Amino acid sequence: MRNPIFGKASGFTSDIDYIKKAGLLGKALAFVKKYQIFPFKQLLDLRRRHALEKSMQYSFSSEPSPVAQAQIAHK
16 A cells, blocks of 8 residues: 655754755755764754744734734724
8 A cells, every 4th residue: 555645754854944955065964964073063953943943932012013003004
C-alpha cells in the first residue's frame, strides 16, 4: 500500500531560517550542521534562537490598531 506524498519531509530541522541547500551558502551550512564545527554551529544555533524569539514577540495594548483608527476617522 502506497502512502500519498504531500510534501518533502524536513526532518527535525527548523524552517525559521531555511536556506536552500543547492547554493554555496546552503552547502556550507549543511556541512557545519553535519560535522558540528565549532564555533559556527553555535552561531547558527544562536541565530535560530534569535529568529524564534523575534517571531514570538507580541504585546497587548488598550489602544486601537492603526486600521481601526482609520475606520473610526472615516465615520
